[in-house]
Amino acid sequence: MAFAVVLILLVVGSILFHLLSPWTFTPLASNWSMVDVTVDITLYVTGLVFVAVNLFMAYCVIRFRYKKGARATYEPENKKLEGWLTLWTSVGVVAMLTPGLFVWAQFVDVPEEAHVVEAVGQQWHWTFRYPGADGKFGEVDAERITSDNPFGMDPDDPNGQDDVLVYSPEAHIPLGKPVKFLLRSKDVLHDFAVAEFRVKMDLVPGMDTFLWLTPTVAGRFEILCEELCGIAHHTMRGAVIVEETADYDAWLAKQNTWAMNSTMVAGNAAVGGAQYAVCAACHGQQGEGLQALNAPKLAGQSAWYLKRQLQNYKSGARGAHQDDLYGKQMAPMAAMLANEAAIDNVIAHIQTLADEAPATTVEGNVANGAKEYAICAYCHGKDGLGNQALNAPRMAGMTDWYLKRQLENFQQDIRGQHPTDFYGFQMGLMARTLYGEQEIDDLIAYLNTL
Numbered sequence: 001m002a003f004a005v006v007l008i009l010l011v012v013g014s015i016l017f018h019l020l021s022p023w024t025f026t027p028l029a030s031n032w033s034m035v036d037v038t039v040d041i042t043l044y045v046t047g048l049v050f051v052a053v054n055l056f057m058a059y060c061v062i063r064f065r066y067k068k069g070a071r072a073t074y075e076p077e078n079k080k081l082e083g084w085l086t087l088w089t090s091v092g093v094v095a096m097l098t099p100g101l102f103v104w105a106q107f108v109d110v111p112e113e114a115h116v117v118e119a120v121g122q123q124w125h126w127t128f129r130y131p132g133a134d135g136k137f138g139e140v141d142a143e144r145i146t147s148d149n150p151f152g153m154d155p156d157d158p159n160g161q162d163d164v165l166v167y168s169p170e171a172h173i174p175l176g177k178p179v180k181f182l183l184r185s186k187d188v189l190h191d192f193a194v195a196e197f198r199v200k201m202d203l204v205p206g207m208d209t210f211l212w213l214t215p216t217v218a219g220r221f222e223i224l225c226e227e228l229c230g231i232a233h234h235t236m237r238g239a240v241i242v243e244e245t246a247d248y249d250a251w252l253a254k255q256n257t258w259a260m261n262s263t264m265v266a267g268n269a270a271v272g273g274a275q276y277a278v279c280a281a282c283h284g285q286q287g288e289g290l291q292a293l294n295a296p297k298l299a300g301q302s303a304w305y306l307k308r309q310l311q312n313y314k315s316g317a318r319g320a321h322q323d324d325l326y327g328k329q330m331a332p333m334a335a336m337l338a339n340e341a342a343i344d345n346v347i348a349h350i351q352t353l354a355d356e357a358p359a360t361t362v363e364g365n366v367a368n369g370a371k372e373y374a375i376c377a378y379c380h381g382k383d384g385l386g387n388q389a390l391n392a393p394r395m396a397g398m399t400d401w402y403l404k405r406q407l408e409n410f411q412q413d414i415r416g417q418h419p420t421d422f423y424g425f426q427m428g429l430m431a432r433t434l435y436g437e438q439e440i441d442d443l444i445a446y447l448n449t450l
């Protein structure tokens with residue numbers, strides 16, 4: 001009898017949970033309302049069967065419970081009952097599968113006028129490519145992928161020259177126009193999913209997959225990788241910005257093409273040297289860093305990382321948090337670099353500075369730190385020298401007190417919480433794998449041995 005009561009409570013509880021639960025679908029932001037309809041139909045069919053089967057079971061437990069001397073009748077065949085069960089099972093299965101077929105027919109039938117955006121996935125971030133003015137993508141080949149050519153572009157393909165390459169995991173698309181996302185993976189299985197769009201698709205190495213949609217609501221929608229793709233899978237986020245066509249066009253016009261990227265001139269170290277005089281006041285003449293002024297070592301740090309941080313400081317993606325005391329000092333200094341060329345020049349000068357090992361200031365258990373660093377090494381490298389392809393800067397041989405402060409800032413959401421600081425956000429999630437100050441000290445003590 002207790003069992004029957006539990007079954008009935010389970011049914012009532014499930015229905016109440018469904019009706020009262022605050023966890024519902026995110027609001028729909030695309031043309032794919034059909035997906036919601038099919039999900040609803042599936043829920044009603046399975047829900048109905050769940051209720052019917054469990055209540056029937058409870059009924060049987062009560063109705064046919066043990067009575068002394070009672071005997072069950074044996075009835076191996078019941079044509080009529082089997083007929084009804086077969087019929088209703090078929091109706092249920094057909095009701096669940098048929099709408100999906102209609103949705104799939106539309107899903108594979110991309111509208112002619114859809115414009116195309118390529119989303120490229122890799123462990124653990126997204127980049128995007130737009131076909132440019134000619135509307136045609138240039139050829140790409142995985143064998144050509146290098147740190148200077150992360151898309152594997154063919155330098156001789158005329159179609160590729162005007163391809164727009166977006167190195168940030170933030171794609172823009174115009175509101176109300178169908179868009180086809182071509183999906184490509186550089187390494188392992190990933191999955192491109194935006195909950196509000198309702199459609200998602202796997203990225204398969206060696207294959208081009210796609211999905212399409214017409215965005216119906218303007219806004220910023222998070223991309224989640226929904227295929228387990230390694231240790232930092234949960235940090236593989238991005239965003240799709242849906243905006244008015246005029247805003248989209250303006251954004252697209254500001255992005256660099258492949259031709260612009262490949263002809264970009266390197267910074268001028270001599271010009272940058274003059275500009276660096278201001279930086280030297282805190283960071284030192286040789287970029288060696290000065291703890292008393294909270295200025296980290298710059299010499300020896302990768303150019304791409306310094307550039308991104310300067311740009312983040314300029315845009316407010318870094319150094320805007322009210323508790324980021326030293327970041328707030330750096331932001332106005334970065335703002336003095338008027339444009340990208342000025343940033344490149346200063347960085348070119350920093351590249352010429354002597355890279356000397358700084359004094360160690362953090363003590364800890366090296367053996368423990370080595371174990372903790374195993375996770376960091378996936379991106380920052382076993383040698384701690386960083387890896388541009390994974391957006392991971394150099395950590396070995398840099399100022400240790402600065403690394404400690406940054407790890408703490410990441411843990412406390414002082415750094416990495418700005419919506420456009422994607423890699424900072426990733427690091428914030430990873431920094432949470434360290435518990436307490438001792439673990440941070442151990443990790444940094446190990447880094448000091450590299």
Ligand code: CUA
Pocket residue numbers: 121122123124189190191225226227228229230233234236
């Ligand atoms: Cu990429 Cu999970």
